[in-house]
Amino acid sequence: MSILSQLREKPWPQSNGATVLKVGPSILRTPTEVGLLFFLASITGLFTLLLISYNGRILLGNDWVPVPDPAILWINTAILIFSSIAFHRARKHAQASKVIGIRKNLLVAGLLTFGFLSGQTIASLQLYELGYYVSNNPANAFFYLLTGIHALHLIGGLFVWMRTQYRVQLGVDLRKIKVSVELCAIYWHYLLVVWLIIFVLLLTT
Amino acid sequence: MASETVVIPPAELPEVELYHAKSWITKYVFSQDAKVIAIQYSGTAVLIGLVGLVLSWLMRLQLGFPETFSFIDESEYLQYVTLHGMIMVVYLLTALFLGGFGNYMIPLMVGARDMVFPYANMLSFWIYLLSVLILVASFFVPGGPTGAGWTLYPPQAITSGTPGSDGGIILMLVSLVFFIIGFTMGGLNYAVTVLQARARGMTLMMMPLTVWGIFVATILALFAFPALLVASIMMLFDRILDTSFFIPMIYEMGEVIPREGGSPVLFQHLFWFFGHPEVYIVALPAFGIVSDVISTHARKAIFGYRMMVWAIIAIGGLSFIVWAHHMYVSGMNPYFGFFFATTTLIIAIPTALKLYNWTLTLWKGNIHMTVPMLWCIAFIVTFLNGGVTGLFLGNVSVDVPLSDTMFVVAHFHMVMGVAPIFVIFAAIYHWFPLATGKMLNNAMGQFHFWVTFVGAYLIYFPMHYLGFVGVPRRYYEIGETTFVPPSAADLNAFITIMVLIVGFAQVVFIYNLLTSIFSGKKSEVNPWKATTLEWQTSEFPPGHGNFGDELPVVYRWAYEYGAPENVDDYVPQNIHPDKVARKPIAE
Ligand code: HEM
Ligand SMILES: [Cu+2]
Numbered sequence: 001m002s003i004l005s006q007l008r009e010k011p012w013p014q015s016n017g018a019t020v021l022k023v024g025p026s027i028l029r030t031p032t033e034v035g036l037l038f039f040l041a042s043i044t045g046l047f048t049l050l051l052i053s054y055n056g057r058i059l060l061g062n063d064w065v066p067v068p069d070p071a072i073l074w075i076n077t078a079i080l081i082f083s084s085i086a087f088h089r090a091r092k093h094a095q096a097s098k099v100i101g102i103r104k105n106l107l108v109a110g111l112l113t114f115g116f117l118s119g120q121t122i123a124s125l126q127l128y129e130l131g132y133y134v135s136n137n138p139a140n141a142f143f144y145l146l147t148g149i150h151a152l153h154l155i156g157g158l159f160v161w162m163r164t165q166y167r168v169q170l171g172v173d174l175r176k177i178k179v180s181v182e183l184c185a186i187y188w189h190y191l192l193v194v195w196l197i198i199f200v201l202l203l204t205t
Numbered sequence: 206m207a208s209e210t211v212v213i214p215p216a217e218l219p220e221v222e223l224y225h226a227k228s229w230i231t232k233y234v235f236s237q238d239a240k241v242i243a244i245q246y247s248g249t250a251v252l253i254g255l256v257g258l259v260l261s262w263l264m265r266l267q268l269g270f271p272e273t274f275s276f277i278d279e280s281e282y283l284q285y286v287t288l289h290g291m292i293m294v295v296y297l298l299t300a301l302f303l304g305g306f307g308n309y310m311i312p313l314m315v316g317a318r319d320m321v322f323p324y325a326n327m328l329s330f331w332i333y334l335l336s337v338l339i340l341v342a343s344f345f346v347p348g349g350p351t352g353a354g355w356t357l358y359p360p361q362a363i364t365s366g367t368p369g370s371d372g373g374i375i376l377m378l379v380s381l382v383f384f385i386i387g388f389t390m391g392g393l394n395y396a397v398t399v400l401q402a403r404a405r406g407m408t409l410m411m412m413p414l415t416v417w418g419i420f421v422a423t424i425l426a427l428f429a430f431p432a433l434l435v436a437s438i439m440m441l442f443d444r445i446l447d448t449s450f451f452i453p454m455i456y457e458m459g460e461v462i463p464r465e466g467g468s469p470v471l472f473q474h475l476f477w478f479f480g481h482p483e484v485y486i487v488a489l490p491a492f493g494i495v496s497d498v499i500s501t502h503a504r505k506a507i508f509g510y511r512m513m514v515w516a517i518i519a520i521g522g523l524s525f526i527v528w529a530h531h532m533y534v535s536g537m538n539p540y541f542g543f544f545f546a547t548t549t550l551i552i553a554i555p556t557a558l559k560l561y562n563w564t565l566t567l568w569k570g571n572i573h574m575t576v577p578m579l580w581c582i583a584f585i586v587t588f589l590n591g592g593v594t595g596l597f598l599g600n601v602s603v604d605v606p607l608s609d610t611m612f613v614v615a616h617f618h619m620v621m622g623v624a625p626i627f628v629i630f631a632a633i634y635h636w637f638p639l640a641t642g643k644m645l646n647n648a649m650g651q652f653h654f655w656v657t658f659v660g661a662y663l664i665y666f667p668m669h670y671l672g673f674v675g676v677p678r679r680y681y682e683i684g685e686t687t688f689v690p691p692s693a694a695d696l697n698a699f700i701t702i703m704v705l706i707v708g709f710a711q712v713v714f715i716y717n718l719l720t721s722i723f724s725g726k727k728s729e730v731n732p733w734k735a736t737t738l739e740w741q742t743s744e745f746p747p748g749h750g751n752f753g754d755e756l757p758v759v760y761r762w763a764y765e766y767g768a769p770e771n772v773d774d775y776v777p778q779n780i781h782p783d784k785v786a787r788k789p790i791a792e
Contacts, residue, residue: 005520009410010760011510029323031401035393038427043387046431049478053471057450061466122456135447137464145442 025042036183040190043153047194050146051201057138058205065137069202070126076119083112084192087185100149100180101169109188110161113154120147139205146198150191157187211511218392223750235331237323238749239308239641242330244640245305249330250297257292260285262708269701271682271694280368283352284683287369288340290355291377294382294483298625303388303426304333305417306632307395307642309597313739314416316404316757317777318750320394329394332387339380346372355681356480359451359472363444365458367381375444378437385430385437393632404779406759408597410514411735411778413763414507416494417514420530421521422486428525429482436475444469473535477528484621489517491628492559497763498635499563501735502578503570504675504774506764509562515757523552533601534608542601549599550698553592560589571767576650580631584624591619594669609679612672613664622660630654630714635654638716638732639739642746643725649717653710660707667696736777737763 029037058064086109093101124144132140163179168174227627236242267277277285285748308326312319320326343350346769353361354366362374369377399420403412413422432457438452456462491511500507507513529537529545563585572578594616598604607613630653675688683689731740735777743753757779765776773785 002478005678007514009408010509011408011410012506013761013765013768029401031397034324034401035397038393038396038424039389040432042392042427045428048435049432049435049475052449053439053475056471056474057466057468060447060468060471063466092782101717123748134442138449141442141448141450145439192597 007036015113019197030179032179032183036186046149047062047197051197054142054146054201054205057142061138062205063137064139066205067127067132067137067139067202068130070123072119072123072126073199074124074152076116077195079112079116080192080195083109083116084185084188085187086112087181089182091185094178097174097178099168099171099174099177100156102177103165106161106165106168106184107182109184110158110165113158113161113188117151117154120151123147143202146202150195150198153194157184157191160184160187217448219326224323226748235327235712237327238318239312239323239326240747241325243305243308244785245251245330246300246308246333247306248335249337250300250305253292253340254301256341257289257297258708258711260289260292262704263705264289265701267681269698271406274601278350279681280349283679284350284373286370286679287352288344288350288356292340293622294355295381296340297622298487298629299388300333300729301397301629302625303419303423304322304391306490306494307391307423309636310415310739311395311398311419312324312402313742313747313751314737315407316400316752316759317398317402318752318756321388321402322394322396323462325390326394329387329391332383336380336383336387339376339383342382343369343373345375349373353375354454356473356476357440358476359440359443359466359469360453360455360723363452364455364462365441368676375441378441378444381433381437382441382718385434388426388430392423392427395419396427398703402759404759406605407778410511411759411762413493413498414510414513415490415493415568415737416491417517418491418496421517422489425482425489425521426486427525431488432475433479436472436479438585440472440476445586448634450465470532470535474528476790477531478525479526480519480531482524487621489521491584491625492517494628494632495567495584495700497735497737498577498631499566499581500766501708501733502575502581503572503636504766505566505570506766506768507562508568509558510764511560513562516558519555520552523548523555527552528537530599530604533604538602544772546599546601550596553596556592560585560592575634576645576647576654577631577635577733579651579658580627580634583654584627584631587619587627587661588624588745591616591621591624597619607672609677609750610672612666612677613676613677615668615672618665618668625664627658630657633718635733638670638720638728639746641725643721644728644732645721645725646717651719653714656710657707662712663706664700665702667700671696684690699765734775736775738767738778741779743779763781 086105090102090105090109093105095101099141124147127140127143132143134141134144160180164177164184167177167180219455224237226236226238231237233241236245263277264282266274267282290529295774308320311317340350348369348371350369351357351362351369351373351375357374359376367374399412399416439448442448443450443452445462449464451469451472452462452464452467453469454461454465478691482725496507496513527545527549530549531542533542533545563581567582594612596608598613598616634650635644637643671693674690675686676683676693730745733740736760738757739747741757742751743747760780760782761776761778763778765771765778767774768776770787770790777787
């Protein structure tokens, strides 16, 4: 039932006195999935507001000096894309219940994420060496702020990844593993999209 | 009577495994049971709320009797104002309505054994507690807590000269960041439990309005808090790392500080994009609770249930497009102001509808003037009062002269201070028997109600007048002016005395709570004869897992009170239709 027709339901006793019981809560997804969707919606708010502030700060001040974007960001982006692909493949293997495939791809995906995070750190250090300190210019500050908050979200994801990887190693409870892999994949794809948007913004401003 | 067809859909998902605590510590301290977490949340919120209350006494002492108390100086006054506001809005009301009532009521009212993510739920409380402790710690750092006003507007929030610009503001912001992280963990629980863990038969439109209110408020919070998070993090950067997100070029102590170009107005937008929905994060649960308590104590179905649900949703949606009505005096394009004034006035429509429906629920009801009912009626009147002054302030031309006066203070205390607090009292008197198995003492309850209700009006009505004559808000002392008549000083002294009397009534309330827990009259099962599931548990008060071996199945909405065709005055949601005694139908 669509949400709108659910909200049009008349719950009070009908005139013929009959109680007609409708279908209960329609459970299309597992609670964890719905939880993740809400979480993604909430952090979409977070990133949107950050990006609005980014543009707002450019427009409202007249002191914006663009940061040169370190070349390593391109490599990092590629790494994150590969990580997402690995998660995608882990998910496919999970759907086919192939534990070995899950384990391999999951491991690769996680390691690539570590690679991405190291790359981002290097990018920041390079800028810092060049004298682009946080306090010099809002463009610098936003560079560190955006990459930092994005990285924190990936680090949070890595905790879930570690738990999943551990479960896969033990090979326990395929049902739970499937759910975790599924959720990780969605989360990583999401953070890839967020990163691509941030990256484009950094390149163009 | 025609036989009724009852189709019970089979459960679509297996029951979630319930976590069972193995030791005393995991049962009562690091507990994953929503009911225990609810009590932990409520207890912490009330304790920090008492700090907020004491701060308000100190402020009132200063305002009522200026130049009398040497232990309150200008800086301290501003710190009291700030911490009082922040504590009351965020750490008391938000935490109590969502973390406290949300945790207690949602699983019980939707017929679930617990929240869907008990572990995250537990973390949510401990992170909240941490944020409270950080906030309290700010009282003890050099320079004291921040005195920037609860709105924390930059640049003054972080420039020297504002009290607490050393450590105080940093701790305040860090505390908010933790609060938001903790809230998000709880909030996901509340929303998903409502969507995914309802008992069979409980369609969305069969949910009690309490659940609706908390549910929509949670969603608002999940979208509004990120704005405060962004603002807090950016201000932390500005304060600690000397960035200039919000800091324009300014002179500080006669010198230009080495920053420029930042936008204070950007902060205001972020803050109020959170701040206005926050009002409804507090109000919507209150709306829901009032609806249910009124219906139960007037033995009458809520009037216009569907409208009530739609109004909650509409108010929730609209609350995101009115924020700039807090910024009329910050300088904005006139069309912008026009837009926000219009949306603000539009919110009055669904809100007025709710007020009508409550009144119509009471109309010809079999009203029991119990203490919870008294609080609810007081809420309706007070919310109406505050709402009407809100319509004034929503208009740009009226707001400009009234902005930053005591009129605003009176207005928002009516709508989001006094009114929701009344509902909290209603809820506590209503659900205390459920949580403890004991009744609260009625005489003390009546005393508490009448003193608080009358007192609140004696405090805040005159405050509107003070605002009219131009007494500014957040002022330590106004001294001699050409526009404030000397009688205002007497009025201020009067208000302060009232505050102390109302404060005494709260002491009586707390005494009542504490003594009733231990030696109160034992409550019978379902003392108010309510229909909702929380009263239909196998044990009373409900134990771990809430319901016995079988989860309840829901056959009707929550408002079957005084239905003419039934023999009984009320029919709980989970009674099978064949077991409901009907009056014989005259042929
Ligand atoms: C006994 C109850 C209360 C009393 C006597 C009281 C009194 C006051 C006073 C005297 C001020 C400062 C006015 C000024 O100098 O500008 C104030 C500010 C404020 N109060 Fe209350 N208050 C009470 C309860 C509440 C509650 C329940 C809330 C919850 C919403 C609340 C929210 C605020 C806020 C947000 C401010 C503004 C702080 C600021 O200007 O930064 N108060 N209150
Ligand atoms: Cu507002």
